[in-house]
Amino acid sequence: MLLVPCPNCGPRNSADLRYGGESHARPDPATATPQQWRGYLYLRDNPAGWLRETWYCRSGCRRWFTLERNTATNEFRTPPMPGDKRGGKA
């Protein structure tokens, strides 16, 4: 079990949330090339270490937020700012 620190609801079991995966800035639709879109869609850094990722608190505040988690130890850090949007810039 992972204890996910939701910025609104406090620590919650990860089963109460939906995992959104790696968080990357969305390319600008006006200028992005197909290559950039494909990279955004499919390619992942998948590091064994600190990873910036999104979560959805589906049975609590029902909001998307961004967290940092160490994928090797599953420890969380940097309580996020409320109102962080999925995929948004830090």
Added chain:
Amino acid sequence: MTGIGRRLRRRPPKYSAAALAWRGMRGDYWPRVWRDTELKSSYDAVVVGGGVHGLATAYYLARNHGITNVAVVDKAYLGSGASGRNTAIVRANYLTPEGVAFYDRSLQLYNSMALDLNINVMMSERGHLTLAHNDSSLRTMNWRAEVNKLQGVNSSVIGPDEIKKIAPALDTSSHPRYPILGALYHPPGGIVRHDAVVWGYARAADYMGVEMHQKTEVLDILCEGGNGPDGKGPGGKVVGVRTNRGDISTPVVVNCTAGWAGLISAMAGVRLPITTHPLQAAVTEPVKVFLPTVVVSGSLHVYISQTDRGELVFGAAVDPVATYSIRGSLEFTEELAGHVLELMPGISRMRLLRQWSGLCDMTPDYSPVMGFTPVDGFLVDVGWGTYGFKAAPVSGEQMAEAVATGRTPKLIAPFALSRFDSGELVGEKGAASVGH
């Protein structure tokens, strides 16, 4: 020295009943199965990852193409990753024609493996039942059966009465919350002893001159000419590998890792469409054999088989959160037990002996990534998700062909990394495993 003694020193002792009796009577120790040699400074090819995929690639490089100056490096011991953690199921009843043709070839190689490698891999062709609990999954089963039949793979959809005849322990009544409406029956499916496959490939490859280097961690892949830092990245080529035991120069590096595939590829400047998720499995105490086939339920996220020793082996879906940590969880055990009892209420008093997990590299379309990359000399055989073991022989064979000929073999062309650029994904989500 007798003739037999001389022969025994040159080639690995043949595994047979006669050899067992002879050695038993003489009280001889069996010699080490593969050598432990010094790391050389140069190889024709380096395979990263000493699991079934890496060892099979090295074996077929030596056997089919005569390339024997090959090193297989692994940061732990051979078969320490997913090769020794999977639930050992083999089958070919996939959904896409590409997938079916590929896995069918793998099944053929598994069937002849005991003879080819002279090791008892305990291939048990016991049949494979994929249960359907609702109309939509029944429809997918029919779809899969038709695709399979067109490719010459034996699959058919059967009803609850026939399921009950094949596996009487299953509750085929209308009482459960998710009643069994039918199943995709795939008689050629079965289970194989996964450790024996690892040892068999390692032993056969060693005999032909391939070197296995355990506890040899790859720290970096040396490239030149690429557009990234240190000459890495697209347009460059591989010149060597840096390990914790020294540098190796080589023109070819094959990434056959699972879990760490993205990290190894990043060393050559190649980004992959992969996230790493753990998959948990569990095994019960041994009981008298009562489950004759492999049983899979996609809706209930579980697959079950009974080993020859009598233990029930359970596998599940991958954990939803991407992580490199392989700690087990109580949620998994509870959910698994609930789902298994839904299928087989009669085993409620059985005890779990242990649970474990292994790392799975998930791709967006639930198909692997195989073949060449934008970096010359850097090949990948990765993204094997939850279906790597059953594909190991054919992957090794085809990757070896790619290395030896410099061209992508037809069978693995659909799985190229470039499919994510062209958008020609091979969607196997419906047939790859359970509950995605």
